[in-house]
Amino acid sequence: MQIAAQQDKGSKEMNERDGLQGLFLEDLEIGLTASYGKTVTETDIVMFAGITGDNNPVHLNEEFAKTTMFAGRIAHGMLSAGFISTVLGTRLPGPGTIYLSQNLQFKAPVRIGDTVTARVVVREIMPAKKRAILETNCYVGDLCVIAGESTVMVPSRA
Amino acid sequence: MQIAAQQDKGSKEMNERDGLQGLFLEDLEIGLTASYGKTVTETDIVMFAGITGDNNPVHLNEEFAKTTMFAGRIAHGMLSAGFISTVLGTRLPGPGTIYLSQNLQFKAPVRIGDTVTARVVVREIMPAKKRAILETNCYVGDLCVIAGESTVMVPSRA
Numbered sequence: 001m002q003i004a005a006q007q008d009k010g011s012k013e014m015n016e017r018d019g020l021q022g023l024f025l026e027d028l029e030i031g032l033t034a035s036y037g038k039t040v041t042e043t044d045i046v047m048f049a050g051i052t053g054d055n056n057p058v059h060l061n062e063e064f065a066k067t068t069m070f071a072g073r074i075a076h077g078m079l080s081a082g083f084i085s086t087v088l089g090t091r092l093p094g095p096g097t098i099y100l101s102q103n104l105q106f107k108a109p110v111r112i113g114d115t116v117t118a119r120v121v122v123r124e125i126m127p128a129k130k131r132a133i134l135e136t137n138c139y140v141g142d143l144c145v146i147a148g149e150s151t152v153m154v155p156s157r158a
Numbered sequence: 159m160q161i162a163a164q165q166d167k168g169s170k171e172m173n174e175r176d177g178l179q180g181l182f183l184e185d186l187e188i189g190l191t192a193s194y195g196k197t198v199t200e201t202d203i204v205m206f207a208g209i210t211g212d213n214n215p216v217h218l219n220e221e222f223a224k225t226t227m228f229a230g231r232i233a234h235g236m237l238s239a240g241f242i243s244t245v246l247g248t249r250l251p252g253p254g255t256i257y258l259s260q261n262l263q264f265k266a267p268v269r270i271g272d273t274v275t276a277r278v279v280v281r282e283i284m285p286a287k288k289r290a291i292l293e294t295n296c297y298v299g300d301l302c303v304i305a306g307e308s309t310v311m312v313p314s315r316a
Contacts, residue, residue: 019213019215020215020219020222036211038210038211044209047205047208047209048209048240050205051202051205051206051209051237051240052196052237052240052241052243052244053194053196053241053244053248054240054241054243054244054247054248055177055248056243056247056248056252056253057177057178057253058247058253059247061178064178064253068254069256076240076243076247077243077257077260078236078239078240078242078243079209079210081236081239081260082206082209082210082212082234082236083210083211083212084236085210085212085214085234085235085236086210086211086212089212089214089216089217089234090211090212090213090214094214095214095215095216095222096226098227099235099264100263100264101261101262101263101264102235102239102261102262102264103259103260103261103262104259104260104261104262105258105259106257106258106259106260
C-alpha cells in the first residue's frame with residue numbers, strides 16, 4: 001500500500017508543519033507582526049539565575065528587594081529579552097534566520113506573575129543584503145517594558 | 159557574652175561581604191574591569207529553551223542543525239547575553255545598579271562545551287546623571303562572540 005510505504009520511509013509531506021522552515025525574505029512585508037506571550041513565574045527566575053549565574057539579590061532575595069526602588073523581586077531583564085529571541089527564531093522570520101544584532105531599552109520592571117508579550121514587527125527589508133530590521137518590544141498589558149530593535153539575516157528563495 | 163549576643167541578633171558586620179551592596183558611582187574608574195566565565199552545557203540550552211520558549215531547532219535538533227551553516231547545534235545568543243547581566247548585577251557595578259539599556263552584536267556562534275567569558279569595562283562615567291557606559295563583550299578564548307555596550311544607573315554615596 002502506497003501510503004504505508006511512505007510512512008515507513010518517514011517521508012515528509014511538502015506542506016508538513018514541522019517547524020523547521022521559517023519565512024523567506026520574499027515572504028516578509030513591512031508591518032508583518034508576530035508575538036509570544038509568557039507568564040513569568042518564580043521558577044523561571046530561579047532557573048534563569050541558575051543557568052546564567054546572575055544571582056543579583058534584586059531577583060532572588062525578597063527582603064533585600066523590598067528595600068530597593070522596586071519594592072520587591074523583579075525578573076531578569078534578559079529573561080524577557082529571551083522572549084524576543086523566541087519570536088524571531090520560531091515565528092517571524094523563524095528557523096533559518098540568523099540573529100545579527102539586538103538593542104534593548106529596559107523601561108519598566110517585570111514582576112512574578114506578570115505576563116510578558118514580545119511583539120515583533122517588520123520595519124525594513126534590505127533584499128540586497130538579505131537583511132531585515134524588526135521592532136522588538138515587550139509589553140505587560142499596555143505597558144512597554146522593553147523597547148528594542150533587531151537586525152536579522154533571512155534566507156532567500158533565490 | 160558579647161559576640162554570642164551579636165550572633166543572636168544576626169547583626170551585620172560593617173564589612174560583611176554579603177553581596178547586597180555593589181559599587182557606588184564614586185568607586186568607578188574608566189577602565190575598571192570585571193568578568194564572569196561559564197561553560198555552556200547542553201543542559202543550559204535545554205533549560206533556556208524551556209524558560210523562554212525558544213525551541214528554534216538550530217538549538218535543539220542536531221539533525222536539522224547539521225544542515226545549517228552552523229553544522230550543529232548552537233546556544234541561544236541571549237544565553238550568553240545573560241552572562242553580561244551577571245557581571246553587571248553581581249560584580250561591576252553590582253547590586254543596586256539599574257540596567258537601562260544594552261546593545262548586542264552576535265558575531266560568532268557558541269557551541270556546547272564552549273566556555274564563554276563576559277567581560278565588562280567601564281568606558282564613560284556621567285556623574286550628573288548617575289550613569290555609566292560599559293563595554294560588554296563576550297569571548298570564547300580570544301574570539302569575540304558578542305560585542306556590546308550597556309548603560310546603567312549607579313547609586314551614589316552623595
